[in-house]
Amino acid sequence: MSIATTVHGEHPAEHYPGGLLRWLTTTNHKDIGTMYLLFSLVMFFVGGLMILLVRAELFQPGLQLMKPEFFNQLIGVHALVMIFAALMPAATGFANWMIPLMIGAPDMALPRLNNWGFWLLPPAATLLTLPFVLALFGVGDGAIATGWTFYAPLSVQGGLGVDFAILAVHILGISSIMGSINIIVTIFNMRAPGMTMMKLPLFAWGWLITAFLLIATLPVLAGAVTMLLTDRHFGTHFFDAAGGGDPILFQHLFWFFGHPEVYILLLPVWGLMPHVLATFSRKPTYGYTAQVYGFIAIGLLSVIVWAHHFFTVGMPVPALIYFMFSTMAISVPLAVLFFCWIATMWKGSMTFETPMLFAVGFIVLFGIAGLTGLVLADVAADAQYHHSYFVVAHFHYALFAGGIMGVMTGVYYWLPKWTGHMYSERLGKLHFWLTVVSFNLTFIPQFFLGLAGMPRRIPDYALQFAEFNAISTVGAFILGISQLLFAWNIWSCVRGGPKAEARAWEGAEGLEWELSSPPPHHSWETQPVVK
Amino acid sequence: MLDAVDLEAEKPRGPRLRGLLTLAALASGPAGAEIRFNFPEPVTPIARETLAIHNEFMLIITVLFVAVFAIMIYSMIRHRKSVGHEPVKFSGPRGAAQWFWALVPFAILLFIDFVLMGIPAVKAIVEMEDTKTRADMVLKVTGMQWKWQYEYPDSGIRFVSTMSTPRDQITNAEAKGEHYLLEVDNPVVLPVNKKVRILLTSTDVIHTWWVPQFGVKRDAIPGFLRETWVKIEKPGTYRGQCAELCGKDHGFMPVVVHAVPEPEYLAWVEQQKAAAQAAASGADRAWSRDELMAAGQDVYSKQCVACHQPNGQGLPPAFPPLAGSKVVGTPLLAPDGRAVKDSHVDRVLNGKPGTAMMAYRNTLSDVELAAVITYERNSFGNTLGDMIQPAQIKALRQEAKQ
Numbered sequence: 001m002s003i004a005t006t007v008h009g010e011h012p013a014e015h016y017p018g019g020l021l022r023w024l025t026t027t028n029h030k031d032i033g034t035m036y037l038l039f040s041l042v043m044f045f046v047g048g049l050m051i052l053l054v055r056a057e058l059f060q061p062g063l064q065l066m067k068p069e070f071f072n073q074l075i076g077v078h079a080l081v082m083i084f085a086a087l088m089p090a091a092t093g094f095a096n097w098m099i100p101l102m103i104g105a106p107d108m109a110l111p112r113l114n115n116w117g118f119w120l121l122p123p124a125a126t127l128l129t130l131p132f133v134l135a136l137f138g139v140g141d142g143a144i145a146t147g148w149t150f151y152a153p154l155s156v157q158g159g160l161g162v163d164f165a166i167l168a169v170h171i172l173g174i175s176s177i178m179g180s181i182n183i184i185v186t187i188f189n190m191r192a193p194g195m196t197m198m199k200l201p202l203f204a205w206g207w208l209i210t211a212f213l214l215i216a217t218l219p220v221l222a223g224a225v226t227m228l229l230t231d232r233h234f235g236t237h238f239f240d241a242a243g244g245g246d247p248i249l250f251q252h253l254f255w256f257f258g259h260p261e262v263y264i265l266l267l268p269v270w271g272l273m274p275h276v277l278a279t280f281s282r283k284p285t286y287g288y289t290a291q292v293y294g295f296i297a298i299g300l301l302s303v304i305v306w307a308h309h310f311f312t313v314g315m316p317v318p319a320l321i322y323f324m325f326s327t328m329a330i331s332v333p334l335a336v337l338f339f340c341w342i343a344t345m346w347k348g349s350m351t352f353e354t355p356m357l358f359a360v361g362f363i364v365l366f367g368i369a370g371l372t373g374l375v376l377a378d379v380a381a382d383a384q385y386h387h388s389y390f391v392v393a394h395f396h397y398a399l400f401a402g403g404i405m406g407v408m409t410g411v412y413y414w415l416p417k418w419t420g421h422m423y424s425e426r427l428g429k430l431h432f433w434l435t436v437v438s439f440n441l442t443f444i445p446q447f448f449l450g451l452a453g454m455p456r457r458i459p460d461y462a463l464q465f466a467e468f469n470a471i472s473t474v475g476a477f478i479l480g481i482s483q484l485l486f487a488w489n490i491w492s493c494v495r496g497g498p499k500a501e502a503r504a505w506e507g508a509e510g511l512e513w514e515l516s517s518p519p520p521h522h523s524w525e526t527q528p529v530v531k
Numbered sequence: 532m533l534d535a536v537d538l539e540a541e542k543p544r545g546p547r548l549r550g551l552l553t554l555a556a557l558a559s560g561p562a563g564a565e566i567r568f569n570f571p572e573p574v575t576p577i578a579r580e581t582l583a584i585h586n587e588f589m590l591i592i593t594v595l596f597v598a599v600f601a602i603m604i605y606s607m608i609r610h611r612k613s614v615g616h617e618p619v620k621f622s623g624p625r626g627a628a629q630w631f632w633a634l635v636p637f638a639i640l641l642f643i644d645f646v647l648m649g650i651p652a653v654k655a656i657v658e659m660e661d662t663k664t665r666a667d668m669v670l671k672v673t674g675m676q677w678k679w680q681y682e683y684p685d686s687g688i689r690f691v692s693t694m695s696t697p698r699d700q701i702t703n704a705e706a707k708g709e710h711y712l713l714e715v716d717n718p719v720v721l722p723v724n725k726k727v728r729i730l731l732t733s734t735d736v737i738h739t740w741w742v743p744q745f746g747v748k749r750d751a752i753p754g755f756l757r758e759t760w761v762k763i764e765k766p767g768t769y770r771g772q773c774a775e776l777c778g779k780d781h782g783f784m785p786v787v788v789h790a791v792p793e794p795e796y797l798a799w800v801e802q803q804k805a806a807a808q809a810a811a812s813g814a815d816r817a818w819s820r821d822e823l824m825a826a827g828q829d830v831y832s833k834q835c836v837a838c839h840q841p842n843g844q845g846l847p848p849a850f851p852p853l854a855g856s857k858v859v860g861t862p863l864l865a866p867d868g869r870a871v872k873d874s875h876v877d878r879v880l881n882g883k884p885g886t887a888m889m890a891y892r893n894t895l896s897d898v899e900l901a902a903v904i905t906y907e908r909n910s911f912g913n914t915l916g917d918m919i920q921p922a923q924i925k926a927l928r929q930e931a932k933q
Contacts, residue, residue, distance in 0.1 A: 061707060061711060061712075062700070062701060062702065062703040062707065063701055063702060063703070064703065067779070068779045068780060068781070068782060068783075069779045069846070069849075072776065072778075072779065072781070140848070141846075141847075141848055141849050145778075145779075146776065147776050151736075151737060151775075151776070153735065153736045153737070153753060154736040154737065154776065154777060154778060156885065157735070157736060157778070157885065157886060157887060159848065159849060240754070241752075241753060241754020241755060242754060242884070246754075246755070247737060247752055247753060247754070247755075248752060248755075281610070281618065282612070282618040283618040283619065283620065284620065284621075284622040285622060286621070286622055286623060287622070287623050288622065288623070289623070290623075310750075312739060312748050312749055312750050312774075313750045313752065313757070314749060314750065314752075314757035314758070314759075317656060317657060317660050320656050320660070321653055321656060324649075324652060324656075325644075325645065325649065328644040328645065328648070328649065329644070331640060331644055332637060332640060332641065332644075335636065335637060335640050336637070338599065339633070339636060339637075342599070342602060342603045342606065343633075345603065345606050345607070345610065346606050346610065347606070347610050347616070347618065347619045347621075348606075348610050348616070348618045348619075349610065349611070349612040349616050349617060349618040350606075350607060350610055350611045350612060350616075351611070351612045351613070352607075352611075360603075360607070363603065364600055364603075367596060367599065367600065368596070371592035371595060371596055372592070374588075374592060374644070374648070375585070375588040375589070375592060375648075378584065378588065378648060378652045379652060379655075379656045379659075380577075380580065380581050380584050380651075380652055380655030380656055380659060381581055381584050381585045381588060381652075383577075383581060383659070383746060383747065383748045384570060384581055384585065384743065384746060384748065386748060386774070387739055387741070387748065387774035387775060388774070448566075448567065448568050451567065451568065451569050451570055451585075452566075452567035452568075452569075452570075452571065452743075453567075453570075453571060453741075453743035453771070453772075455741065455772050455773070455774040455782075456774075456776075457776040457781060457782075458772070458781060458782030459782050460701060460712060460782050460783070461712065461782070462710070462711055462712050462713045462770075463707060463709075463711050464566065464567065467566055468566070
């Protein structure tokens, strides 16, 4: 462990090239964190635009705007972009920025790997979306049209978009694994003296579990898509019954990654929630130890429940019962987290600045995701919910209300630390209320659509689904447009605004608030001592 | 979504709410069926059980939701800085009483998970998966892009069921009918009050056979058989859709089931058998070219048009054109009357593995195959001028069997 020994005030010259070269060559955790976050924001709008096209098509029955082929491409690439290029990079951006600040380290442990990890993302995102452009020039038939799940044999049949997506997933996977290694090494080796593992900030704990899950499951996804690639081009029959393979094998492999992926997206958010709740309740986090064990339990359970994503393929009864009960068991550690969040607020002295609003909104809406997840685990009822809009609504409560709104909580909470300026509280609150109202307007109707029997991933629908679809589309457009406020608020905050103090929030605790806002170029040149 | 428990919602509240919703959403468009807030009316034992379980669960999670967030909202009102609440400094349970209250919620949750929800769920699963006990008949369902084939092994009936909604309704050139997208040319006919064991498979990609009112949803997987069962308790027409993304026309692959009393079913079986016999005997006579062309156009518009398009131009590169196609241009048969590999006839009969082009040998009759092949060779600007007789197809089939 090499620790800078320079005394405070004697900053070594900040040697880095100017302009674009600075961003290409940077090894600074804050620069890389900023790039991750900006990339995520851009891709959030790209993925959002795709789904607004989809919602526009679904506004009324009949085909108005696009062919079904193109519709299928949009829904799949929307999901891949949102998961791999918006949510995951946002969480990695948080980790880059905040983990060194929180644990008293000067930088991430492996700065060059860090740079490479980021710069793999733009090519991967390009690969994912390039087939749209190629199709315009008559090359291929567009992007991957199988949904984000790549299910064989549909993906074996698909065009070159599938190959592009497979390569993109490989590159994104390499990037994520390198990021994970970096985070694990940093947390294990670069904590300030006195910061034992059980004093580690919960955000770092959440990310630590995420990192282990990524390393455990991404290679399985990589294997699955490689098998798909060889099935497509090199005559293997992993997923073809005629050659002794099994299409369902793909689903097992995919969801062995895919279910933990949900927690990969959510654990960093669960990690940051207690910080925000404690800050704005002016009260210590409730149940630190319980939350740490909650994270670990969820991480372990997440790799043994995958088959609940495809109960309808037909499984032996004992398998159905096992996967049902193991899935239901996740409700226990998840309830621990909910309990601790609310207990942290209990008898505090709360104020409701934008991050706190988003945190509370997150808890309530993510609660709906958790509760509907509990009923989805039930095999009998799942026969009705599965492949229907009920599932679409459920996982958007998990990944938009849980994931994206969690990320927004973090952005508003840490923006003063990153930029040295306060954002506009008025705009932030407006953004919150517009987001929450339009989000529910979009997705509550989808629960009813699913119950009434509307399958997901269809470009056109029977007439009894018309009203709810129209409402959902109106909601989606308000939701999409409201996010421009978010981008504008961030932009204004970067440009200027009232000066943020080192401890930007009155009740904020933790090492990150001991450093100036924005922090010095090499975050902790002298490691602090934690008592 | 949480008042989904309110089963009666649709009756008194339906029309008024519907008006409001329509207004709010500016959803003009054609008149639809009733708006639903819950599962459609169940007509099988499984669907009834599923609905009961669903309603129970919705009630449980609604109570949980309200209880948990009432506590949170109470705290948000009472424990605010602006009302002068001073923060306390605890960070975990202290003392036996607090530990007790911290653990009680988890005991309740475990009880809900594994007793309140778990026991009825296990009971339902066992019933749902019991496809074999006292099954009265078997229906085999084969998913194919983008239609369903139904087979009745007991009576040898076999037919393909494709969506019958006209293209013009989909492209908004014409007003949409009452059962828009949920209507087919040949519905499945099943007797009521009989336990029907349903076997499912697929010829190409994974499809999912789903009729919401049956409470049944099961995947059709290429190369494997999966099974489920229904016992329809009420005569009627029940509609559903393919539920697994299966390519471009996934949204246009409806399931329609006519459930009829047994005598009516038996009459239908007899009628189908007679029709099949008539079709089979048609293979033995010589057909004129005009007859084949007319029959071929009919088959083409049902079986081929989704991919190869009405004008035979296809949707390349996934779905190649037939107009000017090299495959269509191959000679019909080898001089010795055998099929030529990768010829037009071979492609229609046996499909092309790894693509959406399926094998039609087990789906279409000799007459239909001869007709559609003849039609394709003499349409869309193709002027091969030749024709193939149903008897020749029949001979090819027998040859392949040997």
